[in-house]
Amino acid sequence: MNLPFTSIVRELPATVPFIPVEALERQSGKKIHTRIGANESSFGVSPLAKKAMEEALQTIHWYGDSECYDLRKELSRVHGVRMDEISAGSGIDECLGLVVRAFLEPGEVVVTSLGAYPTFNYHVSGFGAKLVTVPYRDYMNDLDALADKAREADAKMVYLANPDNPTGTFHSAGALHGFLEKLPEDCLLLLDEAYIEFAPAHEVLPLNPQNPRVIRTRTFSKVYGMAGARVGYVLAAKETVQAIDKIRNHFGVNRVAQAGAVASLKDPDFVRQVVRDVEEGKKEYQELAQKLGFSSLPSYTNFVAIDVGSEEKAVAIREALFEKGVFIRTPQVFPLSRCLRVTVGTPEERQIFAQALEEVVKEMSITGDTTRR
Amino acid sequence: MNLPFTSIVRELPATVPFIPVEALERQSGKKIHTRIGANESSFGVSPLAKKAMEEALQTIHWYGDSECYDLRKELSRVHGVRMDEISAGSGIDECLGLVVRAFLEPGEVVVTSLGAYPTFNYHVSGFGAKLVTVPYRDYMNDLDALADKAREADAKMVYLANPDNPTGTFHSAGALHGFLEKLPEDCLLLLDEAYIEFAPAHEVLPLNPQNPRVIRTRTFSKVYGMAGARVGYVLAAKETVQAIDKIRNHFGVNRVAQAGAVASLKDPDFVRQVVRDVEEGKKEYQELAQKLGFSSLPSYTNFVAIDVGSEEKAVAIREALFEKGVFIRTPQVFPLSRCLRVTVGTPEERQIFAQALEEVVKEMSITGDTTRR
The missing domain is CATH 3.90.1150.10 (Aspartate Aminotransferase, domain 1)
Structure with missing residues (x-):
């Protein structure tokens, strides 16, 4: 067969x-x-997270909360956005895959830097969409070239890791505001902020879920030290979160991981x-x-x-x-x-x-x- | 926008x-x-699993093995199949979604019982495929009706939970052999065996990954008591496992969960x-x-x-x-x-x-x- x-x-x-x-x-x-x-x-991990995870291990025979309510509530408090502007997933990789799946039809174009995060590219190919790349410029994501290419290739989305992996470089809020101005109006920006906690807070593009063009992903795998736990999240407009809710793996976030992530947020x-x-x-x-x-x-x-x-x-x-x-x-x-x-x-x-x-x-x-x- | x-x-x-x-x-x-x-x-959970998970929690800052090697090796030993006939995922729900995604083009038909596992149906709709149902018969999956409907609807796949959820009923190996005979030759059987450990071992359809038509999914959420951990797996032909490998979330299985699942298998x-x-x-x-x-x-x-x-x-x-x-x-x-x-x-x-x-x-x-x- x-x-x-x-x-x-x-x-x-x-x-x-x-x-x-x-x-x-x-x-x-x-x-x-x-x-x-x-x-x-x-x-x-934070000692608070460690303790929370040890305790949660006692009830590992129970499914985790599929709504990740406590986690989204705590994220809502920390980030000053609404709970319905947050979607949690089992790691940022799953979140990136869901965003790709929610928006990209087979054949549609995403623009990104040549050499950017391979797992994102993997998801783009995995859903049959098309990756178009521009080179880095002096080890920085070349915002002008990305915007030009997005226009030229009629891209539906630009993917940008900021701070960037694998270079470590960073574009501040001012640069990103300019970039959003230059990007075609109907082009989405997927901003992967896995490392954002290491960037200077006052230079980070402010959260603004009212702007549905910008979809941001974050993770507990880096500064929070929970890579093995698999917790990531999307910060986006309510409509995007609702769309992801139609396709995500609802009970996918480990119960112990949820407890650890909640506790982590309480230990700044x-x-x-x-x-x-x-x-x-x-x-x-x-x-x-x-x-x-x-x-x-x-x-x-x-x-x-x-x-x-x-x-x-x-x-x-x-x-x-x-x-x-x-x-x-x-x-x-x-x-x-x-x-x-x-x-x-x-x-x-x-x-x-x-x-x-x-x-x-x-x-x-x-x-x-x-x-x- | x-x-x-x-x-x-x-x-x-x-x-x-x-x-x-x-x-x-x-x-x-x-x-x-x-x-x-x-x-x-x-x-x-097994005391061995509990201990293994407590230990693994010490290295939760490390990603889990994306190949789930130790887990697949242990499953290979327990089930007497090859490692490349096993794909691990973060819960059986993720595994079901991946099987749907690997095989079903939008519009293609899956046959299942009316009232069977809602999460499977969710994935089928989620990838744009079409669900066609037949009623249960005296609270059993009606194998004859499923096979007839598969032929009539030109189905690409039949989904069958066995033992069944939500009825708890079960078809033995003999009945399933007859079912496979009756099913159109090119129709796949997705056999969801989440509860298989509760069925009499001698009545379970023997594993036979050489038959690529049958794709089986199993879980650590039920008898192993690890629902909150999110570990499931697919038992299938090597080609199917390879296909899933092209689209799965590679680092998706929690590190602690992997350790717990491996230890669980060592405690029959x-x-x-x-x-x-x-x-x-x-x-x-x-x-x-x-x-x-x-x-x-x-x-x-x-x-x-x-x-x-x-x-x-x-x-x-x-x-x-x-x-x-x-x-x-x-x-x-x-x-x-x-x-x-x-x-x-x-x-x-x-x-x-x-x-x-x-x-x-x-x-x-x-x-x-x-x-x-």
């Missing part, structure tokens, strides 16, 4: 957005001791401390890069992209670090692929990374070059 | 498959103390004990029904459907029980809607339910009638 898959599924390539570190370990037989490649938070001190710790770590990484003669990008996230000059060098360094038990990633698309993308670890992890990187650079006789090509 | 949703999403009704008990509590201001309406397992004694406890509870419910003059259906699940004679009575009893803090459900579609669907609780919960039901029946002067209409 020839299995009768849909035409979209039949034509999709057999690729995955990311190979997990566990699979890399299995394939190589190598054990990773320093996991600073997936922008997970080495600073863990913890978040501030993580942001401070990450700032310190980023400075260390940037100084390390400089010392080795590499340039590094300004970062508004929990990682630093270190430009080592060529894709070949970057991949060689990544592989050599892996051999030493240190996991980092390198972006897949040129010219970002000249960078090492290194998550800010604990002070101990940073020390291990620094030593390993210095050894590798020395062993491979890699010469840094502070000028960017 | 008129938001440009896809035509499928625009035309979908604003309904949800199930209103969660938490929402019913919020709407009514009433607090539920006996939660036996969602077929959650009152017997909780616990599962056997839950099945025994549930058997005892079902007998109690059936005797209670008889005592009150109601008929009850044979059950191969962790719940019992008690036929109280009319939809009006069933709804009235459900509401009166809710007032007393006891949550049960009644199926949405006639004639199943004449039943109370009551999950087997702990002995204490069963006692509370029995007393509450007796009181309600007495207060409402409801006369039982042992003959089914």
Whole structure:
């Protein structure tokens, strides 16, 4: 029997957005001791979240609240938006998929930067829509080029991660206001703000669900340290939240994860401390890069992209670090692929990374070059 | 701005498959103390699973393995199928949605019983496919009628929950073999086996991933007591698993949940004990029904459907029980809607339910009638 898959599924390539570190370990037989490649938070979860999750584990035999009421209520309080302007999902990846599914018919066009978040691209292809890209410009999302391309390609949506992954760069509110002005009026902006808590609050585009063009996604996987729990959310106009409600996996958010996310929001001190710790770590990484003669990008996230000059060098360094038990990633698309993308670890992890990187650079006789090509 | 949703999403009704008990509590201001309406397992999780989840909580800041390798390996061992014949998802609901998405083009037809699992129907509509139903026959999925209808409607897929929800009835391997013979050759069978662990093992249709027509879904939400954790899986031909891999949410399964599911599979004694406890509870419910003059259906699940004679009575009893803090459900579609669907609780919960039901029946002067209409 020839299995009768849909035409979209039949034509999709057999690729995955990311190979997990566990699979890399299995394939190589190598054990990773320093996991600073997936922008997970080495600073863990808030003690309040930990306690809430331990308690919730006692009732794991019960489904979670499919309305995620307590979580949306708390998010509503924190963000000053209405509960019906928030949709929770099992991780930002699910949220991105739902937004794509709600808006994009097969063949419709999304514009994004070449080398932006692969999982978003995966969803676009997965629903048969078409991705059109523009290059980064000096490691920044090129807002003018994105807007021009959106007009040229008659795009229904532009996807922008801000702060950006994998570069770490950031566009402030002023730049985004200008971008929205320039974007065709009927073009939606999907603003992926997974790392927004690491950006300066006064420079963040204010929330305005009354503007239905802007759909924002956020996550508990980064500053809140709950990547394994799978909680993300959409901030959007009520109509968009209602549309997502027609297609989302209603009981999909883990009960323990919901409890942890609610508690996390009640511990702003913890978040501030993580942001401070990450700032310190980023400075260390940037100084390390400089010392080795590499340039590094300004970062508004929990990682630093270190430009080592060529894709070949970057991949060689990544592989050599892996051999030493240190996991980092390198972006897949040129010219970002000249960078090492290194998550800010604990002070101990940073020390291990620094030593390993210095050894590798020395062993491979890699010469840094502070000028960017 | 008129938001440009896809035509499928625009035309979908604003309904949800199930209103969660938490929402019913919020709407009514009433607090539920006996939660036996969602077929959650009152017997909780295996002590091994509990321990594994407590440990995994320590690394919740790390993403779970997107390949769910350990889980699929353990499932492979337990079921005697290959790892590449298993796809894990965040709950059986997500798995059902992925199967629908992998196979059904908009407009294509799925046949199922009228009153079967609403969440499956939700996914079918959600992807623009068409649901065609046949009535239950004496509270059983009517296999002959399903096969006939599949032929008549040129169905691409038949959906069958076996053991069935909300009736609890079951078709043995022999009946299903006959069904597969009768079904059009190119029609897929999606066999939802959420409750399979409660059916007699020797009567279960043997696993045979070499037959690509049959796609099976299973869950850790029922006998394993992990409803809040969100782990389900698909057992199917390798080609189907590969197709799902092209569209699934790769990092979607919670890290703690994965650890709990793996540990659950290593504790068959616990599962056997839950099945025994549930058997005892079902007998109690059936005797209670008889005592009150109601008929009850044979059950191969962790719940019992008690036929109280009319939809009006069933709804009235459900509401009166809710007032007393006891949550049960009644199926949405006639004639199943004449039943109370009551999950087997702990002995204490069963006692509370029995007393509450007796009181309600007495207060409402409801006369039982042992003959089914």
